[in-house]
Structure formats: C-alpha cells, structure tokens
Amino acid sequence: MKINHLLPTALIQSKQWLSIIQDCVYPPTCLLCGDEGVSHSDLCQPCKTALPYFQGGCSLCSALMPNAIEITAVCGECQIKPPDFNHTHVSFAYQEPVRHLIHGLKFNSRFVNARLLATLMAEQLRTVTDKPDLLIPVPLHPQRYRERGFNQSIELTRHLSQQLQIPNNLNSCHRTRNNIPQAALGAKQRRRNLHRTFSVQPLTEVQSIAIIDDVMTTGSTVRAIAKAFKHSGVNKIQVWVCARA
Numbered sequence: 001m002k003i004n005h006l007l008p009t010a011l012i013q014s015k016q017w018l019s020i021i022q023d024c025v026y027p028p029t030c031l032l033c034g035d036e037g038v039s040h041s042d043l044c045q046p047c048k049t050a051l052p053y054f055q056g057g058c059s060l061c062s063a064l065m066p067n068a069i070e071i072t073a074v075c076g077e078c079q080i081k082p083p084d085f086n087h088t089h090v091s092f093a094y095q096e097p098v099r100h101l102i103h104g105l106k107f108n109s110r111f112v113n114a115r116l117l118a119t120l121m122a123e124q125l126r127t128v129t130d131k132p133d134l135l136i137p138v139p140l141h142p143q144r145y146r147e148r149g150f151n152q153s154i155e156l157t158r159h160l161s162q163q164l165q166i167p168n169n170l171n172s173c174h175r176t177r178n179n180i181p182q183a184a185l186g187a188k189q190r191r192r193n194l195h196r197t198f199s200v201q202p203l204t205e206v207q208s209i210a211i212i213d214d215v216m217t218t219g220s221t222v223r224a225i226a227k228a229f230k231h232s233g234v235n236k237i238q239v240w241v242c243a244r245a
C-alpha cells in the first residue's frame, strides 16, 4: 500500500509531510539525556534550559567584552579593522554540551545533531527583524569535503533555510586553497593563512546575506568571506554562528 493512501491530501501537500518523515527517522528523544524531547525537538526541557546561551559581546563580531556596558560597544579589533559584516548573531558559548553536539556532528557524522542545533538557532533567529535574502554556508575545501563526506555548515544551513523560509546558495562561495587548519594558528597567522582563500560568484538581485558557520573562534574566516562578498556587491552581510569560542 502506498503511504499516500494513509494520509489526508492536504497534509501531504503541506510542509508537515517532511517533519512526519523526520519524526519517523529521528523520533524526538533528548540527545543529551534520553528523555522525551519537547515540542518535536531532540531535547528535553531541563537540558534545554541548562544550555550555555550566548551573552552579548561586541556589536559587530560578538567577541566577549566583559567590561562593556553599552550594547553598541565595539571591540578593539573591530575598531582598528572594521569587518565587512554588519552584525554577528551567536546562539551559544562554545561550552559543553554544545561542544559535544558540534563534535558529534563534525567528527562522528551525527546529522541529527545538525537538526537540533539549527532548530535552536532558528528559535533565536526568528525574532531577528532584519532577515537576509540568502543564507551562505562557510565552505570547506573540496579535498576536506571529500575526506569528511559533508560540510557541517551546509547541514546547518539546510535546516535553517527550511525552518526560517529563507533560500540558500551552496555554490556561490568556494574555498580555493586548502590552508593549514585554523585551529593550529594564532590570530595574526589565521588572517595571513586565509589571504585569497575564498572566491565568490556575484549574486544578482541579492542585497543581503547571512554567512552560516558552526563555530566562530577569532572570526578570521567569516571576515575573509564577508570581504569577498562585499567586493562582489552585496550591501548587507550578517554572520550567524551556532557557537562562539
């Protein structure tokens, strides 16, 4: 029997169809403690409440500024070298258990973690009034992509697009050099390492984008991508990251 015969036509036509499949494939169970997930998410309420939600920072790059009083404060680095993006939205501090969920996605291919993390990001981003025209994931170099088999930023982007109803473009930004991994370098070396690393294709009729990444450390990667898009003619650039180290 075809599954179509078991469901009302209106339901099949709606986007709920997708969430029904997802709930069958990944039933909503808390990924952190195994209890029942709340409102179709893979997290229970106590675990959700205990997450390390990100607390403010530089109004441009969200770098932590423990002594800042005003919400419009700009960090020293952004004052010296303003980024080509207008704002960074960070959902979480890069602490446990968020770190555990991101590691599970990146190094153990736990794609269900991407759905959870993107759902949590989308809950926060729904209140953003200045929605971008397009979501752009931070690309991996093709060689790294082949080794890993997927790009965690693309996984987050796909879920965010679906949940926030914002289109994405997975092919407009390419990493043309396979640099030394950024984690092994200091801040100054990171910027040098990324010089001419990204190439972007001009986006016609797109005024604003959001660059999507899993973890932002110094911000060198998203600074380099934003610079490339700004040069290509995009007016307004935001950065949306799951966690900031």
Ligand SMILES: [Zn+2]
Binding pocket: 030, 031, 032, 033, 034, 035, 043, 044, 045, 046, 047, 048
């Ligand atoms: Zn739980």
Ligand SMILES: [Zn+2]
Binding pocket: 058, 059, 060, 061, 062, 063, 074, 075, 076, 077, 078, 079
């Ligand atoms: Zn800053």
